[in-house]
Amino acid sequence: MPGGNVITNGTFDSDTAWVKDIGGGTTTISGGVASVSGGIKFLTQTDCLEVGRAYRFSFLTSGASGNGLRIGNHPSLNQADVVFGPYAVFNGLNVGTFTAVNTAFSLEADNAPFNGTVDNVVVVPGKMTFVKVGGVWKPVITHIKQSGVWKAATPAVKVGGAWKV
């Protein structure tokens, strides 16, 4: 599907498509989720990204513990291709954006192994830019794909309680 999820089996319906446990740990795909124990680079999907393209991602974590999570693009254990994070581990919806520097999408632990369950991994192409508001960089969606064609969207950002174009 053009512009749709580039991840295969992001809902973990079966133990397929994912490369598990690069660098150690034990990840089990069962019951519709991925259960991670001592995860290092625990879930990787290879050959799903186009280098230089911007993507948005989201996935759910529950029962989570560990020091930090990050997103990598290298198909093996290579920290040079970390494109998002590290950020503190929490339970709920993890979201972010990155520009691909390699072809794999990987969920990785940072600094200490990750434990918990993962579900609903979604990675979609999406042009993103950032604007500084109140000293904090915020992502702004500037283009959307409709029927296979990229269209400019109106970038707007909330400044002082009002949306500005």
Ligand SMILES: [Ca+2]
């Ligand atoms: Ca599921």
